[in-house]
Amino acid sequence: MKKILVPVDFSYVSENALEYAIKSNPDAHIVVMHVFNGLFSQQNRYLKSWTTKSQAIYEQLVRMIKDVSTSRDWNKNISIEVREGDVLKHIKKVISEFDIDEIYMGTRDKHDIIDKLLGTITLSVVKSVHIPVYVIPRRAAYTQYNGVMVAIDNEQDFQLVAKKMKEWNKTHRSFIKFQNVNNDDTFNLRQTESLVYQLLSDNPHPSPFEVSVVSKGQVSQSLLEIAQDDALDLLVLFSKKESFYNSIFFKSLSKELILNTELPLLFL
Numbered sequence: 001m002k003k004i005l006v007p008v009d010f011s012y013v014s015e016n017a018l019e020y021a022i023k024s025n026p027d028a029h030i031v032v033m034h035v036f037n038g039l040f041s042q043q044n045r046y047l048k049s050w051t052t053k054s055q056a057i058y059e060q061l062v063r064m065i066k067d068v069s070t071s072r073d074w075n076k077n078i079s080i081e082v083r084e085g086d087v088l089k090h091i092k093k094v095i096s097e098f099d100i101d102e103i104y105m106g107t108r109d110k111h112d113i114i115d116k117l118l119g120t121i122t123l124s125v126v127k128s129v130h131i132p133v134y135v136i137p138r139r140a141a142y143t144q145y146n147g148v149m150v151a152i153d154n155e156q157d158f159q160l161v162a163k164k165m166k167e168w169n170k171t172h173r174s175f176i177k178f179q180n181v182n183n184d185d186t187f188n189l190r191q192t193e194s195l196v197y198q199l200l201s202d203n204p205h206p207s208p209f210e211v212s213v214v215s216k217g218q219v220s221q222s223l224l225e226i227a228q229d230d231a232l233d234l235l236v237l238f239s240k241k242e243s244f245y246n247s248i249f250f251k252s253l254s255k256e257l258i259l260n261t262e263l264p265l266l267f268l
Contacts, residue, residue, distance in 0.1 A: 002028040005100045007091060007125075009034065010060060013106035017136040019068035020264070021104035022078075024142045031098050032061055033081040035090045054082045088124050095129060104134045107258050123255050126239075126267045135258055135265040147175040148234040148266075149227045151219075152192075154180075161238055162196050164268055168236075169207045177232065180213040181222045189213050220256035227263055236266045 006021050008014035021030055034057050061080050069078065083090040094100065105122050126133050150165055152158065165176055178196060180189075193211045214222065227235050237254065257265055 002101050003098055004028050004030045004102050004104060005033060005091065005094055005098070006030060006104045007033050007035065007087065008061070008064065008106075010064065011106070013136075013138045015064055015068060015106075016138060016140065017104050017106035018064065020136045020140065020142045021134070022069055028077070030078045031081055031094060031100065032065060032078060033083065033090070033094055034061060035087045036082065036084045037087065054084075057082045087121055088128060091125055092129065095131065100131060102132045102134065103129065104136060107135050107137055107261070122258055126254055126258075133267045135261070135267070137262050137264065139262060140264050143233055145172045145174040145233045147177065147230065147232040148172075148236055149177045149179050149223065149230070149232045150236045150238075151223055152178050152180050152238075156238060158192055158195050164238070165236070166207065168268070173207070174233075176207050176209040177230065178209065178211045179223065179226060180211075181215075181219045218256075220253055220260060224257070224261060224263065232263070234264050234266055235261065236268060238268050 002025060004021055004025055006014075006018045008018055018030075018032060021028075036053060036057060058080055061082070065074055065078055065080075071077075081094055083094075091103070095103075103125065105125060107122050122135055126135070150161065152161060161178075169176065178192070180192075189211060196209060196211060212226075214226065223235060235257070237257070254267070
């Protein structure tokens with residue numbers, strides 16, 4: 001059974017991410033976690049003991065789960081974890097303790113200090129863990145992934161990208177658009193199309209796909225505009241860790257997308 005972690009902070013954003021995770025993974029076991037550190041649970045700051053705090057938080061989590069779950073037997077496949085301390089540290093610990101397969105996190109926007117801080121925490125998770133992370137914007141509702149975009153560039157291992165998308169798409173059977181936003185005219189479109197075709201066609205149910213390149217503006221803005229124009233349901237990014245330059249570029253692009261997207265993101 002797939003195991004999913006959903007960190008929540010009692011905001012509408014995290015509640016929406018939890019609902020999204022439940023609806024998109026009806027057969028998975030979901031761990032709902034809240035980490036109390038004085039910032040994410042200010043409504044509990046008057047409680048005196050950790051026992052009282054943890055019980056109050058647990059009861060709030062139960063109410064949140066009941067609000068978004070359609071199952072009366074929600075506790076059969078949803079468990080609750082209440083921790084105190086550093087958010088990222090406990091996310092990593094729960095991943096190890098429960099053998100988590102995927103993470104679903106909410107993201108807000110760029111309009112105030114708290115939202116920027118939450119976006120930074122989401123970015124820290126994306127950079128620090130080695131399992132897929134779904135980032136769900138505040139107004140995103142789950143819909144079947146009929147079409148997804150995969151952001152690519154010249155520095156990536158296309159063979160690895162295509163193989164991972166082939167594996168991911170065994171469940172979803174989506175149309176995949178491999179999108180390169182190219183500003184230096186060095187992207188080899190035909191070579192990439194040929195490689196992707198070879199990798200994806202070796203399947204009883206080959207994935208329909210397109211490889212596209214466009215030279216325009218800022219990368220994050222271009223990706224989001226193209227995904228919106230094509231009515232795609234998910235934007236997929238692959239972390240590039242083979243060089244210092246690429247790690248900085250990935251960090252910058254990821255942060256821009258996390259703060260500006262209205263489309264769900266998947267970091268692989």
